[in-house]
Amino acid sequence: MENIVSIKNQELEITLQKKIDLKTKPLGSLGDLEHLAFKIGCIQNTETPKISNPTIVVFAGDHGIAKKGEVNPFPQEVTAQMVYNFINGGAAINVLTKTNGINLKVVDAGVNHNFENNLNIINSKTVFGTKNYQDEPAMTLQQCQDAMEKSGNIISQIHSEDCNTIGFGEMGISNTSSASLLMAYFMNKPIAECVGSGTGLNSEGINKKSSILSEVFKKHKPQNSKEALATFGGFEIAMLCGAILKAAELKMVIVIDGFIVSSALLAAQAINKNVLDYCIFAHNSNEQGHTKILDFLNSKPLLSLGLRLGEGTGAALAIPLLKASVDFLNNMASFESARVSGEIEK
CATH class of the missing domain: 1.10.1610.10 (Nicotinate-nucleotide-dimethylbenzimidazole phosphoribosyltransferase (CobT), small domain)
Known part of the structure; x- marks a missing residue:
């Protein structure tokens, strides 16, 4: 990979x-x-x-810290509810991929819910969400490696179906917290410079989130990139990292969405710098940390629309520009x- x-x-x-x-x-x-x-x-x-058969893959996973509700205004159950929305075609990503003729795949990377087997979803769950990194690492190194390998296999299958252009999205209540921790680790930034409003925190909520995540960051001392991903990541972020690496290995055009996907890219490029050669940055998210990640990676996004939804919506809007360019x-x-x-x- x-x-x-x-x-x-x-x-x-x-x-x-x-x-x-x-x-x-x-x-x-x-x-x-x-x-x-x-x-x-x-x-x-x-x-x-x-541009052949462009596809967006949305990875969904739950986070242990979300159960406490201290860093997220929405309950953890919303992750599963939104996955059903994806399956039923009612989310923004469904509308935008349909509008622009883009294939959409939804992956259960580790949602804290049992989905029936007959649903239009790729079941790639390792476990039912991560542990709470306030107490212990989010996942084991083996679980992280397994998640990365599973997503690599998914990308290989999509590539075999004559797809050469792939974008990524995500869903997971509290995953902006994981992204902030990963950003702080890979960019050597204070947590306060990495934390934003996520799904709608006010200034008081952002300050509380920043304080909690600062304590989490002090608690753990990852020794390398994969250990950081296992300590702070969600399963959807670990799978994003593995998917990005595999797509680059297969020489696919990779369309990077917003803050969460970019945090996974930080881990991927720390593992192999050449991955950046294959990445096109869809947009500049309204999440404050994203602009700093783009600057760190010396990358210019195609769009700046004030988006901060996730799901791969920025990637879905950017892919028509790729088609126009070729x-x-x-x-x-x-x-x-x-x-x-x-x-x-x-």
């Missing part, structure tokens, strides 16, 4: 840039769409990239083919 190669190919880069520059337009006039086409071409190692690269006329005069040499 960690055999990820760099996309660096100087000869291809020169060819792609020349192809972009010779389209019937002023140089650079399609802005970020040009950068996007260039990157997708590099990821796919071709002058004629394509379409202009493949289908727009060049100055030569259109017999249009190019820029006058000075």
Whole structure:
């Protein structure tokens, strides 16, 4: 899962840039769409990239700390209730994937609920949610490794169905707390700079959340990336990390959503830096920590719409831009083919 190669190919880069520059337009006039086409071409190692069967995978899992209700305004039961909403087609991610012709897969990564076998959900539960990291690590190292391997297998299956572009979403009450802890660990930031409102905390709630998570952070001393993921993560975040690594190994275009998915990416890139070569950042979340993660990863998102919903909604909105970028690269006329005069040499 960690055999990820760099996309660096100087000869291809020169060819792609020349192809972009010779389209019937002023140089650079399609802005970020040009950068996007260039990157997708590099990821796919071709002058004629394509977006095939784009898919968003939503991983859902529960968190032990949510049972106390100290860091989350919604009860833990909402995770399972929202999974049913996904299955029934009623959530924002259902609407946006349908609007934009994107496949949607929902994964039970560790929800504290028994789902019936006949539901349209991938059952990949390790256990019924994490432990409370106020008392002990969220999961064992073996459980974390198992979750990462399971998600890798899911991605391999999706890839085998002629999918080369994948986005990720999540659902899990209190998972912004896990994301904040992981951000603090991987970016060496104080917890107060990582904590936001999550599903709607007011300023008093944010301060309380920050205080609680600061104590959690002091309690544990993870020695490496996977241990940090096991200590602070949710099963959905561990599966996100494994899924991102496997998708990069398979040379897929990876569309990164918001704060939670980006926290999983922090763990993935600490395991293998080359994973970033395959990532396109969908949007800048309204969760305060997300902008700092994007800055840390030196990454520019495609959209800034004030979203902070999760579910992969930002990824679903960004994928049409990926389609547009490869379409202009493949289908727009060049100055030569259109017999249009190019820029006058000075």
